[in-house]
Each structure stands twice: as structure tokens, then as C-alpha cells.
Amino acid sequence: MTLQPFNIGGLSRQTGVNIETIRYYEKIGLLPPPARSQGGFRQYEDHHLQRLRFIRRGRDLGFSIDSIRALLTLAERPDSPCEGADQMVLLHLDEVERKIADLTLLRDELRKMKNCCGQVVAQCQIIGSLTAPGSAQQDAI
Amino acid sequence: MTLQPFNIGGLSRQTGVNIETIRYYEKIGLLPPPARSQGGFRQYEDHHLQRLRFIRRGRDLGFSIDSIRALLTLAERPDSPCEGADQMVLLHLDEVERKIADLTLLRDELRKMKNCCGQVVAQCQIIGSLTAPGSAQQDAI
DNA sequence: CATGGACCCTGGAGCCACTACAGAGTCAAC
DNA sequence: GTTGACTCTGTAGTGGCTCCAGGGTCCATG
Numbered sequence: 001m002t003l004q005p006f007n008i009g010g011l012s013r014q015t016g017v018n019i020e021t022i023r024y025y026e027k028i029g030l031l032p033p034p035a036r037s038q039g040g041f042r043q044y045e046d047h048h049l050q051r052l053r054f055i056r057r058g059r060d061l062g063f064s065i066d067s068i069r070a071l072l073t074l075a076e077r078p079d080s081p082c083e084g085a086d087q088m089v090l091l092h093l094d095e096v097e098r099k100i101a102d103l104t105l106l107r108d109e110l111r112k113m114k115n116c117c118g119q120v121v122a123q124c125q126i127i128g129s130l131t132a133p134g135s136a137q138q139d140a141i
Numbered sequence: 142m143t144l145q146p147f148n149i150g151g152l153s154r155q156t157g158v159n160i161e162t163i164r165y166y167e168k169i170g171l172l173p174p175p176a177r178s179q180g181g182f183r184q185y186e187d188h189h190l191q192r193l194r195f196i197r198r199g200r201d202l203g204f205s206i207d208s209i210r211a212l213l214t215l216a217e218r219p220d221s222p223c224e225g226a227d228q229m230v231l232l233h234l235d236e237v238e239r240k241i242a243d244l245t246l247l248r249d250e251l252r253k254m255k256n257c258c259g260q261v262v263a264q265c266q267i268i269g270s271l272t273a274p275g276s277a278q279q280d281a282i
Numbered sequence: 283c284a285t286g287g288a289c290c291c292t293g294g295a296g297c298c299a300c301t302a303c304a305g306a307g308t309c310a311a312c
Numbered sequence: 313g314t315t316g317a318c319t320c321t322g323t324a325g326t327g328g329c330t331c332c333a334g335g336g337t338c339c340a341t342g
Contacts (some may be wrong), residue, residue, distance in 0.1 A: 006259065007192065016241060031259060043223060043261050044184045050272070051270075052249065054271050056274055057271050058271055061247060061250060061251065061271075062160060062191065062247055068147065071267075071271060073273070074265075074268060075262060075268045075272070076264060078261065078262045078263035079261055079262070080261065080262050080264065081260055081261055081262075082260070082262045082265035082268065084156075084257065085265055085267040086256075086267065087260070088253055089254050089255045090255055090269055093248065093251040093252065093255060096244055096247055096248050097248060098239060099244055100245060101174065103203075103228060103237055103240055103241045103244070103263065106202060106203055106237055107237050107238060110230055110233060110234040111234065112207060113230050114230045114231055114234060114272060115227075119222055119223070120219065120220055120221065120222055120223060120225070121215055121216060121218060121219050121220070121221050121222070121223045122220065123223075124215075124223040124226055125217045126212075126226040126229075126230055127212065127215060127223065129198075130195050130198050130199055130202075130212060130216070130274055131191070131195055131216070134207075135170055
């Protein structure tokens, strides 16, 4: 329960979100524009803090800005059914699992590549496997 | 051993690299500019094909354009030592492993989130855990 | 020789989610 | 009133493409 409004720097410190990013979120309509001081400084209130924390957490979980926008819309209507949120999490989970699988394949390939060869590029497994995947030792490009 | 030069479409089909991307690679100096037909069409030769395949493979392995540039420079000098290549693979492997670890944590959190709650947003675990990480069931934003 | 359709050209804008910067103005403590 | 931290706006840049408009080229047909 913060009583006094705070500047953008305070909001940044309390959320770990970059100042530039906060202004960016306002620009794209993710964070509502706050009141301003006489000199034009942004003056945030507690609900901005809550909302930005929500956004931050969503971003940390890898949701896109658009998904977060949708989740915020949901969150604003406590009586609405939450299938939408469930759907979004499932979709995102699928995506993350696919990414992990892809990166794991990648990792295995990179592991095979490392522990380079002899001494010079001409015999280098790494360069070789880039030149012709599957077999090493090829002419350089 | 292709004898006739081929157009950008042919190069695209043989490598799986988008035509626009090929032109982009030329623009940023990754692929050398080929000869041109009288009408201005790009005419590629076998060495372009080899080089683009190298680039493609590097991208598939997740290397950045800059890394690929460096690897190509290495590949061009068969007598040079290949520690550089080894280093790059190790660095990249580290990065990939870090990414996998991050995504795995993410996946576990998303798994905890799914199988939404009751029926409405007010009791929704998903919205709740975005609102306040660690504990569910909070007021909406 | 004309035509049609597939192909290709250039230059520029757009994507995502920020991040960086210049040049100016504001605020609060001393 | 001065200092120094803070904030403002607007614009441009990042990576790695991707898409588009508005035109030109190529070559197999009729």
C-alpha cells in the first residue's frame, strides 16, 4: 500500500524493469499513462506497480506482449471464464517444449563437433562438418 | 560440379535459403556478389553454392552471422590453426546449454500453472500466479 | 515476331521487444 | 542559487530476416 505516487525511477527499481522499457510499454498501450507532475514527470500509483509486475512476470515466463495483453484483459474481468488463460499456457508450454527439443538436438551436434581435430583448419572437424554435414574432412570453401 | 551458372532461384532451391535472404547475405557481405547476366540477373557458380551451404549449416546450428563470418574466414585459410573454431563452438555450446537450462525451468513453471483452477478468472491459478509469483489466488489487477 | 507467364531487379518498410542516445527540462537538497 | 540526480521527448539502432510495389528480363510457345 504505497501512499505517495512515485517517479519512473522508483517504479523501475521496484519491478526491475528498465525505465526505457516502461516508457515503451506505455507507448504500446500495455501500461496506462499515469498522471504527470507540473513539470511533466510521470507519477505512478500502486495499480501501475501491480500491473507492471504482472507484465514482468509474464515476460519472464516467455509470453509475448500480445499474450500478456490478452492475459491482462482476462485478469481485469474476474467473472469471465478462464479457459482462455489455460489455452494460452498450454500453447506456450508446447512451444517451450519444442524449443527445448530443438536446442537439445543442437547441443548434441555441437558436442560431436567440439574437441577439434589436429592443428590446422585443413583437418578441422568443425570446419569440415560445416562444409559437408555428416562427414568431416572436406576441402575448405 | 555444376557447369552452367544458375540464377538466384536455383541457388535458393539447392540450399533451402530464401531468395530474399540470399540477397540479404550479399548485401551484408557474407556472400560475394556474383557475375550478372546482360539483363542484370545474378549468375551463381559452384563456389557460391558451397559457401551458402556452409552459411546455412552454421545458421541451422544457431551461430550468429558474425560467428559465421569468422568461421568462413578461417575456412578460407586451410593452413591456419583452428583453435579459433574450437573456441567458437565451445562458447556457443555453453550458450545453448544455458538456454536449455533456462527453458527447462520455464517449462516446469508452466507445467505447474496449467490445469487451471475452477471456472472463472477470480479463482484462476494462472492469473493468480502472474499476479503474485509463488502463491496463487490473489485479487485481479 | 509477339506474347505470356515465370522469373528477377531495386529500394524501402516492417517485424519483435526492446535499447541507446542527444539535447533539453525538472526536482530537491544544500 | 547551484549542484547533481533525475526525467522528458523523439529518433535511430539492434539481429536476421521478410514482404512489398513497381518495374524489367528470359524464353518457350503460337
